[in-house]
Amino acid sequence: MDFYEVxxxxxxxxxxxxxxxxxxxxxxxxEAGxxxxxxxxxxPWRFIVIKNPDIKKKIAEACRGQLWIADADLILVGCILEKIAWGxxxxxxxxxxxxxxxxxxxxILAAANEGLGTCWIGAFVEQDVKDILQVPEDVKVMALTPIGYPAEEPKDRGRKDQKEIVSYDRY
Ligand SMILES: Cc1cc2nc3c(=O)[nH]c(=O)nc-3n(C[C@H](O)[C@H](O)[C@H](O)COP(=O)(O)O)c2cc1C
Known part of the structure; x- marks a missing residue:
């Protein structure tokens, strides 16, 4: 697929x-990641791929009850190794x-290119996710996304116009 189409x-x-x-x-x-x-x-990262249905369910509960997340074939969890990141x-x-x-x-874009759906999940209780996945204390959980074959085709959700968000030569 063309890059801009993806x-x-x-x-x-x-x-x-x-x-x-x-x-x-x-x-x-x-590999794309x-x-x-x-x-x-x-x-400074670690990616956890969750395929086990029981663990997926627990993670979905930790995502403030967004239980649909567990319906996807897998959940990807992105962690930051904060101790080694450039500060x-x-x-x-x-x-x-x-x-x-x-x-x-x-x-996420590689998944879209493969015809897969994703949804960036920012609403989660970090300590709960860490407990479920045995993430070390000094590692931060920052991002989750389900990855699976879509069962819906959402409409375009719209964005601000370019003129609202871009300026040239000054703020
Ligand atoms: C940092 C971040 C956190 C988000 N957290 C959630 C979430 O917890 N649950 C959810 O359903 N969508 C979440 N989203 C998805 C956004 O709602 C979505 O990207 C936005 O409404 C635009 O829609 P689109 O992705 O279909 O273009 C999140 C997106 C980002 C970038």
Whole structure:
């Protein structure tokens, strides 16, 4: 698929078929994340792929009761290894969330290219997710997404016009 078509085609999917995703497709998606750029090429991330139905259900509950997440074939959880992330981005912040955000977006777009649905999940109770997945104390859970075959075709949700968000030569 053309790159811009993939970007346009990606939409948040909140209804999934239970069909399994072939391993080679899952692998392509994971590779898209693995080769993503990161500050100083530190790659301060860990990706957890959840396929076990009981664990998926527990994770969906930890996502503030968004139980539909567990219907997807798998759930991807993105963690930041905050201790090794570059801490001086722009002179003031950790690169960890940016690094992981780029990698997850690579994976989400790769999934869209494979005809799969995803939905970035930011509403979750981090400590609950950490407890379920035995994530070490100094590692942060930042992003989750179900990945599975879509059972809905949502309409375009619209965006601000370019003139509202872009300026040239000054703010
Ligand atoms: C950081 C972030 C957190 C989000 N958290 C949730 C969430 O917890 N549950 C959910 O259903 N959608 C969540 N979304 C999806 C957004 O609602 C969605 O991307 C937005 O409405 C635009 O729709 P679209 O993705 O179909 O273009 C999140 C998206 C982002 C980027």
């Amino acid at each position: 970007i346009k085609k990606r939409k948040s999917i909140r209804k999934y078929k239970s069909d399994p995703i072939p391993d080679e497709v899952v692998n392509k998606i994971l 693995r080769i993503a750029p990161s500050a100083k090429n530190i790659q 001086r981005m722009g002179g003031y912040m950790s690169s960890g969330p940016v690094d992981l955000g780029i990698a997850i977006d690579h994976m």
